[in-house]
Amino acid sequence: MLHSPNPLLDERYAALDKQLSEYAAASIPAEPDDDPEEATRRFVASLGAARITACLDATDADALDSVTLCRTRELLAYYSALCDTGFAMQGLGSYPILLSGSSTLCKTYVGPAARGEKIAAFAVTEPEAGSDVSAIQTLAVRDSDGYVINGRKTLISNAGIADFYVVFARHEEAFLALVVDAEADGIRFPNPMEVIAPHPIGDVAFANCRVPAAQVLGDGTDGFAIAMATLDRFRATVGAAALGLAERAFDEAVAHTKIRRQFGKQLCNMPTVRATIAEMATEIEAARMLVYRAAVLANAADPAATLAASTAKLFATEAAQRVVDQAVQLHGGSGVVRGSVVERLYREVRPLRLYEGTSEIQKAIIAKNILKEKESETTDAGA
Numbered sequence: 425m426l427h428s429p430n431p432l433l434d435e436r437y438a439a440l441d442k443q444l445s446e447y448a449a450a451s452i453p454a455e456p457d458d459d460p461e462e463a464t465r466r467f468v469a470s471l472g473a474a475r476i477t478a479c480l481d482a483t484d485a486d487a488l489d490s491v492t493l494c495r496t497r498e499l500l501a502y503y504s505a506l507c508d509t510g511f512a513m514q515g516l517g518s519y520p521i522l523l524s525g526s527s528t529l530c531k532t533y534v535g536p537a538a539r540g541e542k543i544a545a546f547a548v549t550e551p552e553a554g555s556d557v558s559a560i561q562t563l564a565v566r567d568s569d570g571y572v573i574n575g576r577k578t579l580i581s582n583a584g585i586a587d588f589y590v591v592f593a594r595h596e597e598a599f600l601a602l603v604v605d606a607e608a609d610g611i612r613f614p615n616p617m618e619v620i621a622p623h624p625i626g627d628v629a630f631a632n633c634r635v636p637a638a639q640v641l642g643d644g645t646d647g648f649a650i651a652m653a654t655l656d657r658f659r660a661t662v663g664a665a666a667l668g669l670a671e672r673a674f675d676e677a678v679a680h681t682k683i684r685r686q687f688g689k690q691l692c693n694m695p696t697v698r699a700t701i702a703e704m705a706t707e708i709e710a711a712r713m714l715v716y717r718a719a720v721l722a723n724a725a726d727p728a729a730t731l732a733a734s735t736a737k738l739f740a741t742e743a744a745q746r747v748v749d750q751a752v753q754l755h756g757g758s759g760v761v762r763g764s765v766v767e768r769l770y771r772e773v774r775p776l777r778l779y780e781g782t783s784e785i786q787k788a789i790i791a792k793n794i795l796k797e798k799e800s801e802t803t804d805a806g807a
């Protein structure tokens with residue numbers, strides 16, 4: 425399914441496919457690593473060395489190619505969800521700097537992240553501020569030569585292994601985005617968490633953590649807009665990762681139904697099994713079109729890009745969950761045995777419906793955008 429015809433992915437991306445296939449063969453082990461921190465360090469370094477993360481060091485934020493991001497996530501997720509999140513976090517943690525950081529900050533953080541020399545993290549979520557980003561309580565107070573940060577972030581990917589954190593904090597009436605080095609005084613990484621599938625994640629706590637003013641992104645009041653613009657840009661890529669997981673589950677399931685025999689015949693010759701395969705393939709194709717359509721619109725800075733990104737993330741992650749579940753079902757009992765590929769995919773696909781905006785939040789964004797369009801249509805009609 426990885427190479428199913430895709431009219432939104434033109435021949436310029438053939439070289440990318442070759443680069444990613446060669447990388448996967450050389451650097452992604454067949455057996456997933458049990459130590460997510462160690463594996464992430466290794467993936468970030470090898471993605472940098474293979475120049476796969478080089479695309480993140482674009483000349484400016486507008487030049488970042490969303491189609492490349494999506495195709496890279498799709499293929500990496502097909503082979504390893506952990507490798508995909510290693511790639512994704514380098515992007516999520518460096519994009520706000522590319523978008524709103526000084527050229528010095530870009531040189532210090534974006535370049536090294538793109539070369540795999542520094543691990544990036546993006547810290548928004550707090551114990552009392554998940555879907556409601558505007559509820560964040562981490563406080564940045566102006567000091568003579570910078571800011572003093574106090575507060576706690578939770579569920580932060582790469583917590584404890586990242587070299588830098590793009591942190592969103594409250595400052596007076598506004599939100600501030602700033603880059604905090606892992607070595608800064610007053611930053612700690614308590615509460616490492618074990619989630620459903622291997623993933624480096626935990627809390628980031630700030631106790632009188634001093635950050636120089638030069639580490640601030642944007643004008644010091646537009647942190648919320650920076651966070652939203654970053655999530656907007658990367659949302660369709662979560663759909664792309666879901667697509668890669670679904671394609672892998674599909675391929676595993678089809679191969680299994682050709683080998684497994686019951687009632688004297690191959691599973692793939694049974695009508696209900698064939699119907700399931702057809703449903704899975706159709707969901708994957710629909711997800712593919714929504715994801716790449718959103719990427720093309722993002723590249724064109726089309727006003728419809730936000731709506732398209734949420735639609736793509738919502739559908740692709742929900743569809744991937746269904747496809748992976750069907751793949752487990754087609755495997756029978758062997759599909760839930762620890763160590764089987766579809767059992768691993770079943771655990772890996774679940775978080776995608778939660779992070780970077782849950783499915784319910786995507787629905788809220790979709791409805792808001794559609795109703796806004798309708799309102800303007802009504803206004804126009806009334807004018």
Ligand SMILES: Cc1cc2nc3c(=O)[nH]c(=O)nc-3n(C[C@H](O)[C@H](O)[C@H](O)COP(=O)(O)OP(=O)(O)OC[C@H]3O[C@@H](n4cnc5c(N)ncnc54)[C@H](O)[C@@H]3O)c2cc1C
Pocket residue numbers: 546547548549553554555556578579580581582619623625775778779780781782783784785788
């Ligand atoms: C594997 C993983 C990695 C993550 N990595 C990061 C990271 O690197 N950086 C970071 O900042 N965060 C990260 N997160 C956190 C993630 O962004 C949040 O978990 C997510 O935004 C949801 O917030 P919450 O968990 O607090 O759930 P809540 O906001 O408490 O939501 C709970 C439920 O209520 C629903 N809900 C909430 N509000 C509404 C509403 N208005 N209408 C309808 N339903 C609603 C939600 O959809 C959900 O079903 C990660 C999470 C996971 C699981």
